[in-house]
Amino acid sequence: MIEEYVKQDYSHLLGLSGFSDVLLTDHFSLYDGYVKNTNALSELLRSEEPGTPKYSEIERRFGWEWNGMRLHELYFGNLSKEHKELGAGPLREAIEQSFGSFDAWKLAFSSIGLMRGIGWVVLYQDVSSHRLIISWINEHDGGHLAGAVPLLVMDVFEHAYLRDYGFKRVDYIGSFFENIYWKAVEARFIA
Ligand SMILES: [Fe+2]
Incomplete structure (x- = not known):
């Protein structure tokens, strides 16, 4: 059984300076959609027959949804209320x-x-x-x-x-x- 991609929780970012909670909450919902679609497409790729036009289109779509999911995780992951300048190193x-x-x-x-x-x-x-x-x-x-x-x-x-x-x-x-x-x-x- 292949495990599903799990939606990460970024609610700790609420209250981030320069970002309204409404904007962040909407953005988290959008990210949620990428996680759901990545899981749905992963499931379809396991159940559909390879070589069909349908399979090809799902395959083409997969990278778009997966990157939409992962790029948002990297983006939210490189934001924080505990801002500090990049020190020497x-x-x-x-x-x-x-x-x-x-x-x-x-x-x-x-x-x-x-x-x-x-x-x-x-x-x-x-x-x-x-x-x-x-x-x-x-x-x-x-x-x-x-x-x-x-x-x-x-x-x-x-x-x-x-x-x-x-x-x-x-x-x-x-x-x-x-x-x-x-x-x-x-x-x-x-x-
Ligand atoms: Fe976004």
Whole structure:
């Protein structure tokens, strides 16, 4: 018996500065939908006959739902009310090495977040070169870097900010930076 993916609880984020509880609660419900659909598609892939058009379409859909689930877990997981600046250490050094300085990285990450369109901004660590790379993820499934580990994930779908910020995505990105849980990001990093 294959176990189902379990919805994670992020209610500890309610009260996060710069994020209304209504926005966060709606966002948690949206995430819940990805978990449900990932489980439903996993079940269908086990019961449907491979090679049929139906199976192919379920297969195509699976990565979109699964990434929608996992990217939200990484995103909520790298937010916290216990905000602290990223201190000196291997992650900060790796950022400085890959981007020149912490501020240059921050500017690049924010600027990519302001690109037109919906998606995600992900700071990756390439496992082979150990280099840090920022990638724009279109929707949930385009732009992932094979063999790289996501360290920091930022949601720039409109549902992540529109209710609180309108079209001022730049202000939302500012609040996101204020709430990054660097301890979680450091835990994902391979020193
Ligand atoms: Fe989202």
